[in-house]
Structure formats: structure tokens, C-alpha cells
Amino acid sequence: MTANKHEDKNAVKLHHVKKTYDQEVVVKDLSLAVDVGEFFVLVGASGSGKTTTLKMINRLVQPESGQVFVQGTDIAQQPLNDLRHRIGYVLQSSALFPNMTVFENAAVTLNAVGVSNKQAQQRIETLLTEVGLDPERYLNRYPDALSGGEKQRVGIVRALAAEPDLILMDEPFSALDPISRKQLQNLISEIHQRYQTTIIFVTHDMNEALRLGDRIAVMHAGELLQVGRPEQIVQHPANSEVRALFEGQTNAASIADLVAQGYYQVEQQGEYQALELDATLSTLAQMLVTDSAVLVDRQYLITVDDYLRYMAQN
Amino acid sequence: MLKLLQEQQQTIISALGHHIFLSIISVSIAALIAIPLAILLMNHRRIGEIMLQVTGIVQTIPSLAILGLLIPFVGIGTVPAVIALVLYALMPIFQNTYAGLTQIDSELLEASEAFGLSWSYKLFKIRLPLALPLIFSGLRIAMVMVIGTATLAALIGGGGLGTFIMQGIQNNDNQQLLIGATLSALLAIIFSICLQALSHLSVKKLTVGLVTFLTLGIGLMGYQFYQTQQNNKIVIAGKLGSEPEILMNMYQELIQADHPEIEVELKPNFGNTSFLYRALQNDQVDVYPEFTGTVLQNLYPQKLKSHEPAEVYTQAKQVLQAKDGFTYLEPMAYENRYALAVDQETAKTYHLKTISDLAKVSSELSAAFDNDFYTQADGFGGLKQAYGLDLKDIKRVEPSLRYEALKNNQVQVTDVYTTDPQIKAQHLVVLTDDKQFFPPYQGAPLLNARVMQTHPEIVASLNKLAGKISAEDMVDMNYQVTIEHKKAHTVAKNYLKEKKLLP
Numbered sequence A: 001m002t003a004n005k006h007e008d009k010n011a012v013k014l015h016h017v018k019k020t021y022d023q024e025v026v027v028k029d030l031s032l033a034v035d036v037g038e039f040f041v042l043v044g045a046s047g048s049g050k051t052t053t054l055k056m057i058n059r060l061v062q063p064e065s066g067q068v069f070v071q072g073t074d075i076a077q078q079p080l081n082d083l084r085h086r087i088g089y090v091l092q093s094s095a096l097f098p099n100m101t102v103f104e105n106a107a108v109t110l111n112a113v114g115v116s117n118k119q120a121q122q123r124i125e126t127l128l129t130e131v132g133l134d135p136e137r138y139l140n141r142y143p144d145a146l147s148g149g150e151k152q153r154v155g156i157v158r159a160l161a162a163e164p165d166l167i168l169m170d171e172p173f174s175a176l177d178p179i180s181r182k183q184l185q186n187l188i189s190e191i192h193q194r195y196q197t198t199i200i201f202v203t204h205d206m207n208e209a210l211r212l213g214d215r216i217a218v219m220h221a222g223e224l225l226q227v228g229r230p231e232q233i234v235q236h237p238a239n240s241e242v243r244a245l246f247e248g249q250t251n252a253a254s255i256a257d258l259v260a261q262g263y264y265q266v267e268q269q270g271e272y273q274a275l276e277l278d279a280t281l282s283t284l285a286q287m288l289v290t291d292s293a294v295l296v297d298r299q300y301l302i303t304v305d306d307y308l309r310y311m312a313q314n
Numbered sequence B: 001m002l003k004l005l006q007e008q009q010q011t012i013i014s015a016l017g018h019h020i021f022l023s024i025i026s027v028s029i030a031a032l033i034a035i036p037l038a039i040l041l042m043n044h045r046r047i048g049e050i051m052l053q054v055t056g057i058v059q060t061i062p063s064l065a066i067l068g069l070l071i072p073f074v075g076i077g078t079v080p081a082v083i084a085l086v087l088y089a090l091m092p093i094f095q096n097t098y099a100g101l102t103q104i105d106s107e108l109l110e111a112s113e114a115f116g117l118s119w120s121y122k123l124f125k126i127r128l129p130l131a132l133p134l135i136f137s138g139l140r141i142a143m144v145m146v147i148g149t150a151t152l153a154a155l156i157g158g159g160g161l162g163t164f165i166m167q168g169i170q171n172n173d174n175q176q177l178l179i180g181a182t183l184s185a186l187l188a189i190i191f192s193i194c195l196q197a198l199s200h201l202s203v204k205k206l207t208v209g210l211v212t213f214l215t216l217g218i219g220l221m222g223y224q225f226y227q228t229q230q231n232n233k234i235v236i237a238g239k240l241g242s243e244p245e246i247l248m249n250m251y252q253e254l255i256q257a258d259h260p261e262i263e264v265e266l267k268p269n270f271g272n273t274s275f276l277y278r279a280l281q282n283d284q285v286d287v288y289p290e291f292t293g294t295v296l297q298n299l300y301p302q303k304l305k306s307h308e309p310a311e312v313y314t315q316a317k318q319v320l321q322a323k324d325g326f327t328y329l330e331p332m333a334y335e336n337r338y339a340l341a342v343d344q345e346t347a348k349t350y351h352l353k354t355i356s357d358l359a360k361v362s363s364e365l366s367a368a369f370d371n372d373f374y375t376q377a378d379g380f381g382g383l384k385q386a387y388g389l390d391l392k393d394i395k396r397v398e399p400s401l402r403y404e405a406l407k408n409n410q411v412q413v414t415d416v417y418t419t420d421p422q423i424k425a426q427h428l429v430v431l432t433d434d435k436q437f438f439p440p441y442q443g444a445p446l447l448n449a450r451v452m453q454t455h456p457e458i459v460a461s462l463n464k465l466a467g468k469i470s471a472e473d474m475v476d477m478n479y480q481v482t483i484e485h486k487k488a489h490t491v492a493k494n495y496l497k498e499k500k501l502l503p
């Protein structure tokens, strides 16, 4: 084997990994390197092998051949739980344990590595505040009493709690409404900037990939079609399949982003023109030339003033 | 009903206590088997499915069959009852626990894997708590079922509320039946509520509680079991009711008067004759009083060569010796069988002493009969033909209502058992079965081969009762125990002293 023993600048390296289910090859001889501190996004159609690839990194899935390195060490050569304690994991459904409070959920990994309850509480309180949940109100709640977006915020806190080297996220926001999705996208961006933790993020939303990724890997039928920076992929797609995937997608913000950041009014008396959340900002701007306000998604009233303040901030 | 409750307070409370003990211990043992088994098998689906089938099949075995199979191995009393109940309780607990553990959302399991949690953390902090509601519903189903089924313990002298139900059925006494059934239903409801309340405790507290409780319970049972296993003593048993209990006490007194060194243990209230007989075959019981008629009609059914009491006794004695090597000692004087009775006034007015006397005037008289007596071929049907009875009117009523009807002179004739304490209570005159229509039921001690070998000296002591105790004596003693609520032991001892059978 030619694997290099010193892979220090790679947070994760997949080396010719392969996985077959029921005689069907799901991941074919895949090699990939993710840099330390990188926000790495894996996109592709449903069934293309994204989840399988991701799970090979924390050994939820065992590759048939090839090797996986995390921080330069072959993961097959180290104790399973030691590896997993260093890797955060966020699932599509938040998968919070319904029999535990927000605190207990967020502290599972801290518990497992033997951090005292007091220290754990401090850490969780800080993180909850950072994801926009007031610790006093949320610490002792049960998952039942949380909205989808709140659950996913707790899921992120749980993944971050033990200060992992790496966080794996599998379509974490795809079950959320567009506003919450945008809010959480912004949140994860901020967190990534603050902590510089390596993140591998799976999605099949190309727009999300373009907004978040430092680099994007495009998967199709168990193979990588292209790996590159967002603008590279949009401007120079490797082949027609990649082009088809990203056609018409820009990383330009939509109205949802504006609403997500709170630039709207709840007051809604009077007659307004209506717009959907996924409309572009330029459509909104055109309408605001003639009207003083536009009603988005039947509930958010966006005025000229809101628009201008948003543009000034971003 | 209230009166009965008050009079029997002591017996009811102790039966209730024993019933609760039987139920809790059985469900706890079943839980301690079924829950770990489900945990063990939760990751081995194929074996798990097979276990589901097995526990289901166990449930379909009739309780009588299970008890019958168990007697040769573990004997009689509490232990086989608990084993049978545990077998029944396994299924609902295993099924629910298994379902609870295996139906947990796969994403939650994946998350617990991905966070590198330890085996015990995953089990005690995640899987078991998530399965807990289902586990508790299994426990509740098991508990309700076991409380209902625990009445079967009475069949093998295991005590509990079943004793009332059996006694009620046997004596056709609806009040006793009602007490047994109502209390067992109430218990089921109360326990179901208690379990609901317990289901909010943590897994840790529950485990600790269960283990402590079981250690105590099994220790207690083991002690009882050990005691019954001590071989040197003689075990005297008896069926349900006051009469067998009085006789058992007489046997004990007579044996111990002659041989104070012999230890005697009494096991009253066997609800089922064939189980008692099996216990005798398996040396779990050494001596019990049995009726000649029962031997030839129920245990080894065969045609009676005659209705002459002495001949029936000889026939029974031979059968018992041939089949099981048992020794059937000399019978007592009285018989316990069906008879017809009238009130004193009627007896006087019509000069009634025998059933033949009654036949002559039967068209002027009405009767109230127990339903069983009326419908059985060896009951009223045959009797009517044998004597040519032609009663004016026949009512079929509840046993307790018969005496009301007699008092009000709505009827004049009724059926009774010849040792029925009501004969004394209601001042009835029993008419002699002068044509010997009813097969004779004479009581005598039945001994197994083991006791004949180890303690042959008791035969002489027991034979002191041969030819003793008239029907009137027995009626009187039954009256003292069932109506006046004297202790069977006291009544037995008094009688023996009075007849100079005891010093």
C-alpha cells in the first residue's frame, strides 16, 4: 500500500475505498482528501452514495477495501470509541433521545469521555447561547417541546460539545422549512468561522452546497464526478451531468435569507403584492421600485427600508 | 355478605395476603427471566422470533396440565403454583420487552453508535428507558393475568383467593364465590394502577427494587420448600372444607398422642381431588381422608358390585392396593352422600322416617332441589324411579334459598348432604335411604406405601376412629366449625376427648 504515514494537513483522507451492498457497488474506488478546517460539501442525487461515504469516516459503515485516515491515522487501527468521541455527527432527523433533556442530550459525548457534570453544563450553556437558545429556558426541556429548528440546533450543540476534530453532517437541514433552513445555514457558517472545525456536509440541495462549501464534491452512482471550489464547479463543470445539476443555481441569496435574518415586519394591513420565499432578491427589488412593501409567503411584510438595511449588512 | 366478610375476616385477609405474595413473586421472577432474555436476544432476531413462539406455546398449555406435570418434581403447595404462574407471565413480558427494545427508531440507535457510547450506557440510558413504557404494559398484562390465574393455586393446596372460589363452587355457595372473584378483580385493578405509577421511576431504581424484592421472596419460598422436603415427618392433607380439616386434626392428635416423637404437618384445602391423589402417589402427601364412593366413582371409576357399605369399602380397598399399593384403613361410621330431608313439623305430621315413607305421601308435598342434584342420574332422576316418588311441585333453587322456602312452608322436602351443618342449623330431619339407592360414601384414612414402611406404627393410632363418628356427630362438628366459627383443631380435640380416644 502506498498510503502516506504523514497526512497532517488532511483532516480526512479516503484512499481507494469501496463498498458493495447485495452485489451492487455503492461506492466505487473513491479517493478524497479534506483539508483541516475546511467546510467540505458532498452533493449528489439520491442514492449516489453520499451517506455511505460519510459513514465510512466514523465507521458506521465498514469499507470493503481501501483505507480511511482521520488526522493522519488509519481509523481501522484505533479503538472505535476513541475515534467516534473525536467526530461530531448530525443527522437529518435531529435524533435527540426523547427520554433525555436538552442538557443530557447535548452532554452524551462529554459524559462518555468523563467530563464532570459541572464542566459539561458550562460548555453546553455557552454553546446553546451561541446557537441562539437561551440556556435558562432550554436546558431542562425535553425534545418533545422543541420545534424542528430548535431540535437541530441542539443536535449541532451535541456534535460540537466535545470539541471534535471533525463534524459529519448528513442533510441536517433538509427537513426544515425554508426560513429555518436559511437561519441554520447562516448559523453553521458562523460556527465554522469561529471554531475552524473541519466539517463534511452532505446535501442534495445544490444551492445550499454553493452557499456553504469551501469545496464541493459532486457524487454520482458511487463515483466522484468533480471536486472543486463552488465557482469552479458552476463555471467549469467537468461534464454535462454536473452542469445539469447546477444549472440555474447561484449562491446568490434569495428572499428567504433576508427573512431569515429578520428583515421583515409582521404588520399586514392593506393590499400588497405577493411573492414566494424562493424568489430572487432582484425580483423583490423590481417590485419595491413601484410598491412600498411586498408580502412574502403570506406572512412576512418586507418594506423598502428592510431591503435597504439587509443590503447594507450583506 | 357483609356478615360473611366480618366472620371470615381473618381467613380472607390471610388468603388475600397469600394471593398477593404469589402474584408479585411470580411476576417478578418472570420479569427477571424475560427481560434479560429479551435484552440478550434483541440483536439476534432469528432466535428472538423463535423465543416469541415458544413463550406463546407455553401459554396455550392448560394450567391443570402444567400443575399435573409439576407435582412429581416439585410437589404441592406454593412452589408448583409459582412455577406455573411464572410460565404464564413470561409471554406478555418477553413479547413487550422484545418489541420495546427492537422497535426503537433506527436513527436514535445510529446516533448512539456514532457518539461512541459504551455498551452499558446504550442499554441502561437509552434502550431500556425507551422501551420502558412497553415493558410496563407487558408487566401489567402479566400481573392482571397472574392474579386471575393464581386462583389455580387452590387446586394444589397453594392457598390464596382461589380457596374461596373452589369452596364456593363445591358448596354451591355464591357468596364465597363472589368474595373470591371480587377480591381477585379488585387486586388486578389496584396492581395495574400501582404498576402505572411505578413506570415513572428510573431504570436503576426499578432494577434495584426488583432484585431486592426477589431475593427476599425466593428466600422465603426456598425456606418453605426446604421444610416440606424434610423426609422424616408425616404429611396429612385434606380436601376443601371443614369436614376434612376436622378429620386431619383428629389424625394428627391420635398419632401424636401415641408417638410424640413423630412430626406431623397438615396441608388443608386441596381444591382438586385428583391433584391430591397425585400428591399421595408422589409421596408429597402421606395420609388423607378419602371416601369409598369417591374412589370407585371418580378416582378409578367402576361398577359397584353392591350398595352395601362394607362391600363397597372392600372393593375400594382392593382397587387402591392393586393400583398404587396404598393402604385404606377401616372406615368411620358416618357417610357423606346425598339424602332427602324434611322439616320437623312435616316429619311429625306425616310420620316420615325413610324415603319409602315419603313416597307414600309424596303427591301432597313440594320440594326445592339444588340444580345438580335434580339433573344428575344418580341424583333425583334415579331416586324418583327407585322409590316411585311423585312430588306435587319441584323448584330448582339456590342452596341458600332452599331453607327460606322450607321455613315459609312453600316447600317441605329438600336435598342435603348427610353431614351438612345446615341439618342442625335448620332443624331438618334426614330420611333414611332404606332401599340403598345412593352409593355409600364412607370416609377412611388413605395411606401411601412410603408411610406404611417408615411409620407403620401410626396404623393402630388411626384405626381408633374405625366405626366411630356418627352422621349426627359430624353434622354437629361441621356446625361448630362453619357456623359457630370454632377452630377445626379445637373441635377435633374436644370430640376425641369426649369419646375417650385421647387421654
Ligand SMILES: Nc1ncnc2c1ncn2[C@@H]1O[C@H](COP(=O)(O)OP(=O)(O)OP(=O)(O)O)[C@@H](O)[C@H]1O
Pocket: A021, A022, A026, A044, A045, A046, A047, A048, A049, A050, A051, A052, A053, A204
Ligand atoms: N444498509 C444497506 N443495505 C443495502 N443497501 C444499502 C444500504 N445502505 C445504503 N444502501 C444502498 O446504497 C445506495 C447508496 O445509498 P446512500 O444512502 O449512500 O445514498 P445517498 O446518496 O445518501 O442518498 P440520499 O440522498 O437519498 O440520502 C442506495 O442505492 C441504497 O439503496
Ligand SMILES: [Mg+2]
Pocket: A050, A051, A052, A170
Ligand atoms: Mg443519504
